[in-house]
Amino acid sequence: MIDLKLAQKQPEFLSTALADRQCDLNVTDFLALDARRRKLLAEVESLKNKLNTASADVARQKREGQSITEAQTRLGELSSTIKELDVQTAEANDAVETWLLRVPNIPHSSVPVGRDETANTEAHRFGIPRAFDFDPKKHGELGGALGGLDFKRAARMTGSRFVVTLGWAAHLERALVNFFLDIHTQNNGYTETGVPYMVNRAAVIGTGQLPKFEEDLFRLRDRDYYLVPTAEVPLTNLHAAEVLDEEYLPLAYCAATPCFRSEAGNAGKDTHGLIRMHQFTKIELVRFAHPDDSMNQLELMCGHASRLLELLGLPYRVITLCTGDMGFSAAKTYDIEVWMPAQRTYREISSCSNCTDFQARRANIRCKPKGGKAVFAHTLNGSGLPVGRALAAILENYQQKDGGVRLPKALVPYMDGMECIEPV
RNA sequence: GGAGGGAUAGCGAAGUUGGCCGUAACGCGCUCGUCUCGAAAACGAGUUACCGGUUAAUAACCGGUACGUGGGUUCAAAUCCCACUCCCUCCGCCA
Numbered sequence: 001m002i003d004l005k006l007a008q009k010q011p012e013f014l015s016t017a018l019a020d021r022q023c024d025l026n027v028t029d030f031l032a033l034d035a036r037r038r039k040l041l042a043e044v045e046s047l048k049n050k051l052n053t054a055s056a057d058v059a060r061q062k063r064e065g066q067s068i069t070e071a072q073t074r075l076g077e078l079s080s081t082i083k084e085l086d087v088q089t090a091e092a093n094d095a096v097e098t099w100l101l102r103v104p105n106i107p108h109s110s111v112p113v114g115r116d117e118t119a120n121t122e123a124h125r126f127g128i129p130r131a132f133d134f135d136p137k138k139h140g141e142l143g144g145a146l147g148g149l150d151f152k153r154a155a156r157m158t159g160s161r162f163v164v165t166l167g168w169a170a171h172l173e174r175a176l177v178n179f180f181l182d183i184h185t186q187n188n189g190y191t192e193t194g195v196p197y198m199v200n201r202a203a204v205i206g207t208g209q210l211p212k213f214e215e216d217l218f219r220l221r222d223r224d225y226y227l228v229p230t231a232e233v234p235l236t237n238l239h240a241a242e243v244l245d246e247e248y249l250p251l252a253y254c255a256a257t258p259c260f261r262s263e264a265g266n267a268g269k270d271t272h273g274l275i276r277m278h279q280f281t282k283i284e285l286v287r288f289a290h291p292d293d294s295m296n297q298l299e300l301m302c303g304h305a306s307r308l309l310e311l312l313g314l315p316y317r318v319i320t321l322c323t324g325d326m327g328f329s330a331a332k333t334y335d336i337e338v339w340m341p342a343q344r345t346y347r348e349i350s351s352c353s354n355c356t357d358f359q360a361r362r363a364n365i366r367c368k369p370k371g372g373k374a375v376f377a378h379t380l381n382g383s384g385l386p387v388g389r390a391l392a393a394i395l396e397n398y399q400q401k402d403g404g405v406r407l408p409k410a411l412v413p414y415m416d417g418m419e420c421i422e423p424v
Numbered sequence: 425g426g427a428g429g430g431a432u433a434g435c436g437a438a439g440u441u442g443g444c445c446g447u448a449a450c451g452c453g454c455u456c457g458u459c460u461c462g463a464a465a466a467c468g469a470g471u472u473a474c475c476g477g478u479u480a481a482u483a484a485c486c487g488g489u490a491c492g493u494g495g496g497u498u499c500a501a502a503u504c505c506c507a508c509u510c511c512c513u514c515c516g517c518c519a
Binding site for chain 1: 434443444453454455456471473475476477482486487488489498499500
């Protein structure tokens with residue numbers, strides 16, 4: 001959530017920022033809503049002042065043994081007037097709140113302005129895509145042929161966009177989870193965390209997926225619980241409603257969880273293989289930072305995520321998303337894209353964002369120096385990395401002419417010494 | 425699922441015959457001061473957040489709201505009533 005004061009005091013700035021983000025909310029209309037809210041508030045507050053003062057008089061009169069029946073009837077009317085006005089004020093408050101909850105974060109000044117992904121800029125690049133002396137296969141075909149990925153049986157027991165992994169593929173998923181977590185906990189200082197895979201509505205509002213993106217989430221029928229679309233939700237909400245001691249910042253957490261996404265708006269997009277599943281496993285990184293330090297923390301975290309690809313020997317590039325392409329809660333986002341030989345293109349494998357105080361304001365996460373005043377902390381999140389997409393990238397980049405797949409050296413110890421997935 | 429207890433500031437905790445009890449007793453923490461070469465200890469003072477008005481001001485001032493959440497009763501609710509959430513203890517069931 002953005003700061004209400006920003007809308008009140010710099011409406012033109014906000015309008016421009018929203019336009020840059022391809023968001024069509026109207027700030028002028030909002031200011032009218034807010035003006036109405038303030039007018040009602042001023043009115044009802046002065047009546048409440050009257051009632052409070054009069055009630056204190058009643059208390060005094062009663063103590064002195066005077067009759068209070070006249071005052072009671074008179075104040076009864078005032079009291080019910082206040083009740084009616086209170087209802088209107090609450091409605092006006094809701095209108096303001098509802099609007100604010102649908103406003104995306106303000107882009108950071110370093111973010112390129114543009115309407116869609118064509119305005120994204122490349123920050124840097126690692127590795128040289130391997131030259132193949134044969135036609136590289138798509139990971140879905142490879143994985144299927146090697147007996148590791150079974151989309152058909154998953155579809156039978158559940159539906160489309162689910163997968164069953166078997167044998168080496170299931171082992172490789174487990175290896176990747178352990179490898180990623182080990183690097184983050186041992187080299188990068190993250191605290192490994194086990195979190196609920198279902199969260200309540202307040203948590204999902206806190207990170208910004210709600211109220212705007214209800215259709216992307218799986219919700220339980222009989223409880224107000226949602227399946228986590230990413231561990232960003234439980235990890236960021238870890239410190240919801242807390243005041244963090246500034247000297248302990250930054251705080252860094254990682255968690256491997258399944259992620260559940262209905263992908264309602266993406267029917268037919270990127271349907272091949274493991275790329276866009278309803279359920280996938282991902283290791284998520286979340287950091288809580290001091291406002292002055294959060295942009296540095298973003299660079300750091302993005303480095304943590306991309307380092308994994310280097311360790312796996314996978315070529316990638318880092319893209320700075322432009323204003324029109326960023327997610328709702330982000331002030332700045334780097335996408336890391338891994339080389340996918342079968343499509344001869346880089347595909348998103350990680351998204352690292354600084355959400356500044358946007359989520360912190362929604363989830364009420366503050367930080368405070370010793371003896372000082374609390375301010376909203378900054379929250380950051382990044383994928384480090386999704387297991388399915390990493391597995392897909394390994395299959396495609398390390399495939400051999402005979403249909404087998406060599407394994408990256410870093411994973412061999414995690415695969416009980418297996419160096420190669422032999423063709424069947 | 426059943427029975428009982430609980431939720432009050434950054435933390436602990438007092439307050440339930442309704443009314444100067446919310447800038448919320450008391451304690452811890454934190455800030456400032458005294459003492460000290462310095463520190464600790466001791467002593468003294470200070471320290472809720474948010475919203476609205478006013479304002480150049482996120483200063484001062486005035487007002488409002490908040491005692492888990494949402495309702496209700498009342499001139500007036502931390503206090504009485506109803507529903508719900510979470511935590512603790514015990515019982516039952518269970519991986």
